[in-house]
Amino acid sequence: xxxxxxxxxxxxxxxxxxxxxxxxxxxxxxxxxxxxxxxxxxxxxxxxxxxxxxxxxxxxxxxxxxxxxxxxxxxxxxxxxxxxxxxxxxxxxxxxxxxxxxxxxxxxxxxxxxxxxxxxxxxxxxxxxxxxxxxxxxxxxxxxxxxxxxxxxxxxxxxxxxxxxxxxxxxxxxxxxxxxxxxxxxxxxxxxxxxxxxxxxxxxxxxxxxxxxxxxxxxxxxxxxxxxxxxxxxxxxxxxxxxxxxxxxxxxxxxxxxxxxxxxxxxxxxxxxxxxxxxxxxxxxxxxxxxxxxxxxxxxxxxxxxxxxxxxxxxxx
Numbered sequence: 001x002x003x004x005x006x007x008x009x010x011x012x013x014x015x016x017x018x019x020x021x022x023x024x025x026x027x028x029x030x031x032x033x034x035x036x037x038x039x040x041x042x043x044x045x046x047x048x049x050x051x052x053x054x055x056x057x058x059x060x061x062x063x064x065x066x067x068x069x070x071x072x073x074x075x076x077x078x079x080x081x082x083x084x085x086x087x088x089x090x091x092x093x094x095x096x097x098x099x100x101x102x103x104x105x106x107x108x109x110x111x112x113x114x115x116x117x118x119x120x121x122x123x124x125x126x127x128x129x130x131x132x133x134x135x136x137x138x139x140x141x142x143x144x145x146x147x148x149x150x151x152x153x154x155x156x157x158x159x160x161x162x163x164x165x166x167x168x169x170x171x172x173x174x175x176x177x178x179x180x181x182x183x184x185x186x187x188x189x190x191x192x193x194x195x196x197x198x199x200x201x202x203x204x205x206x207x208x209x210x211x212x213x214x215x216x217x218x219x220x221x222x223x224x225x226x227x228x229x230x231x232x233x234x235x236x237x238x239x240x241x242x243x244x245x246x247x248x249x250x251x252x253x254x255x256x257x258x259x260x261x262x263x264x265x266x267x268x269x270x271x272x273x274x275x276x277x278x279x280x281x282x283x284x285x286x287x288x289x290x291x292x293x294x295x296x297x298x299x300x301x302x303x304x305x306x307x308x309x310x311x312x313x314x315x316x317x
Contacts, residue, residue, distance in 0.1 A: 008145070008170060009040075009167075009168055009169055009170045010142075010145070010148060010166040010167045010168070010169065010170065010171060010202075011038075011039060011040045011109050011110070011166055011167070011168055012040045013145045013148050013149065013166070014039070014040060014107055014109065014148060014152070014166045015039065015040035015041045015042065015043055015044065016040075016043060017148065017149045017152045017153075018030065018041070018044060018077055018079075018107065018152060019041075019043045019044040019047055019048070021152060021153070021156055022044060022047070022048050022051060023047070025075065025156065026051075027073065027074050027075045028051065028074075028075050028076075028077065028156070029051045029052075029053060029069055029074050029075070029076045029077070030044045030045070030048070030051060030052050030053070030076075030077050030079060031053045031055055031062050031065050031066050031069070031076050031077065031078040031079070032045070032052065032053065032054050032055060032062070032079060032080075033055050033056065033057060033058065033059050033062045033078075033079075033080045033084065034054065034055075034056050034057045035079070035080055035081065035109075036052075036079070038081075038109070038110070039079050039080065039081070039107070039109040039110075040109075041079050053065060055078075059080055059084045059085070059088040059089040059092075060088065060089050060091070060092050062078050062080065062089065063078055063089045063092035063093050063096060063097060063104075064092055064096055065078070066078040066097065066102075066104045066106075067092070067096040067097050067100075067102055067104065070097070070102035070103045070104045071100075071102060075103055075104075075105065075156060076104055076105070077104075077105050077106070077107060078104065078106055079106075079107045079109065080108070080109070081108065081109055081110045081115075081122060081124065082108030082109060082110055082111040082112075082124035082127040082165050083110070083121070083122050083123065083124035083127065085106055085108045085124075085127060085163070086108075086124055086126055086127035086129075086130045086131070090130055093106065093134070093161075094134050097161050098134050098135065098136045098137045098161045099135075099136070101136045101159075101160045101161065102160075102161060103159055103160060103161070104161050104162075105152075105155045105156065105161075105162045105164075106161070106162065106163045106164070107152075107164060107165075107166065108124070108127055108163060108164070108165040108166070109165075109166055109168070110122060110124065110167070110168050111124055111127060111141075111165035111166060111167050111201070111252060111253070112124060112125060112165075112167060112201070112202070112251075112252030112253050112280075112285075113125070113252055113280070113285055113290065113293045113294060113297060113299065114167045114168050114169045114202070114252070114290040114293075114294075115168055115285075116168065116287070116289070116290065117287040117288060117289075118287060119286070119287040120284045120285060120286060120287070123284075123285035123286075123287075124165075124253070125253045125254045125279075125280040125284075125285050126253065126254050126257075126258075127163075127165060127253065128141065128165070128229060128251070128253045128254070128257075128258040128259055129253070129254055129256065129257035129258050129261075131163045131229075131230070132229065132230050132257065132258070132261075132262060133257070136160060136161060137160075137161050137162070137163060137230070138155075138158065138160070138161070138162045138163070138183055138228075138230060138231070139162075139163050139164070139228075139229045139230040140155070140162070140163070140164040140165075140181070140183075140227055140228055140229060141164070141165055141200040141201035141227060141229055141251075141252075141259070142164065142166070142181075142201065142227050143171070143174050143175075143199070143200070143201060143202070143204040143205065143225050143227055144171045144172065144173050144174040144175055144204075144205070145171065145173065146173065146174075146175040146176065146177055146179040147174065147175055147179060147181060147225075147227050148164075148166060149179075150175075150179050150180050150181035151164050151181045151227065152164070153181070154180075154181045154182070154183070158183065165201065167201070167202050167252065169202070169290060171202055171205060172205055174189065174204060174205065174208070174225065175187075181227060181228070182228070183228050183231055184228055184231035184232065184233055185228060185233050185236075186224055186225060186226040186227070186228065186232075186233035186236045186237070187224065187225040187226075187227070188222070188223075188224055188236065188240070189204070189208065189223040189224065189225055190208070190211055190221070190222060190223040191220075191222055191243075192211070192220040192221045192222030192223070192243075192244060193220045193222070193243060193244060194214075194219050194220045194221060194244055194246075194308075194312060195214075195219070195221050195222070195244050195245075195246050195247065195248065195308045195311055195312050196221070196222045196223075196224060196240045196241055196243075196244045196246070196247040196248070197210060197211060197221050197222065197223045197224070197247075197248050197250065197304060197308060198224050198226060198237065198240075198247060198248065198249045198250070198259075198263050199223065199224070199225055199226070199249075199250045199251075200225070200226050200227060200229055200250075200251055200252075200259045201227075201251065201252050201259075202252050203250040203251055203252050203278070203279075203299070203304075204223070204225040204227075204250075206250060206299070206300065206301045206304055207221075207223050207225075207248075207250055207301075207304055208223055209301035209304075210248075210301040210302070210304035210305040210308065211223050212301075213301060213302065213305045214305050214308055214309075219308070219309075219312070221244075221308055222240055222243065222244050224236060224237070224240050226259070226263075229259055229262060230262070232262050232263070232266065234266045234270065237263060237266045237267065238266065238267075238270050238271045241267060241271055241273045242271060245273055245274075245315045246273050246274040246275065246311040246312055246314065246315040247263070247267065247273060247274070247275045247276075247311060248275065248276045248277075248278060248304055248307045248308050248311055249263040249264065249275060249276075249277050249278065250277075250278040250279065250299070250304050251277075251278070251279040252279070252299070253279055253280060254279060254280045254282070255277040255278070255279040255280065255281055255282075256282055258279060259279070260275075260277035260278070260279055261277075263275065264277070273315070274311045274312075274314035274315050275311060276307035276308075276310055276311045277307075278298070278299055278303060278304050278307055279297075279299065280297055280299075281297070281298075283297070285297070
């Protein structure tokens with residue numbers, strides 16, 4: 001893959017990376033739902049117009065087309081907003097693509113809270129919940145530019161249906177340019193002894209910031225990034241809490257059945273410890289500036305730090 005572009009939003013990186021992938025592999029086809037200017041798939045359209053299919057504002061048809069293309073040997077990327085994958089096209093995705101295990105790679109853009117002022121209809125808080133429950137499907141939530149590029153590369157190399165999501169915003173670098181992604185493998189970013197902060201997607205960076213806050217008070221937080229949400233790295237989750245004895249799971253989405261639930265399921269079955277979940281708490285996401293929404297839904301680094309203290313108090317009791 002080419003050099004990581006700086007100061008670009010994750011949606012820009014997604015569009016560039018898929019375009020670069022298409023330059024290397026002629027079987028890659030982009031299926032659009034009249035959103036390529038928002039999902040930043042315009043570079044693909046301009047460079048490979050013969051491999052750019054416009055399905056219009058019809059996501060169910062978009063996924064049906066993707067299924068047909070995959071059935072005859074192509075590797076389609078039906079690109080749309082995460083909310084439309086989870087709500088409008090979930091039946092076609094589940095039964096036309098995942099049930100027969102077709103080789104379709106789905107980039108869900110505008111994931112979670114950071115969708116600006118689009119409002120409840122476009123803020124996807126439940127996509128991870130649905131995707132985790134669909135059999136035959138692998139799910140990823142990359143934490144920075146290098147992670148997203150690595151996810152896209154690995155997704156192409158992995159047979160079968162895959163869902164990966166990205167946000168509208170830019171993210172600070174966590175990984176180096178040569179970073180690789182493996183299904184079912186997480187990353188230990190910082191060692192600690194008092195509490196583990198499990199993050200996925202954009203929330204891993206907030207976990208790092210929360211760990212910095214806690215360190216000022218002499219609290220040593222371990223930070224683990226789990227970009228592969230399904231399958232999830234059960235061994236790393238257990239190994240980490242064996243060192244710390246309690247945990248926080250932070251996600252850019254619903255805490256009901258999402259990433260935090262995945263971590264809690266592993267702990268409940270293999271090594272029960274106190275855990276707090278940071279994310280959208282059974283609420284609709286309203287429209288507004290990203291920072292205001294993150295503060296309103298208590299998903300900022302300070303909220304993760306407070307949850308870490310609460311988890312540690314539960315451990316002491």
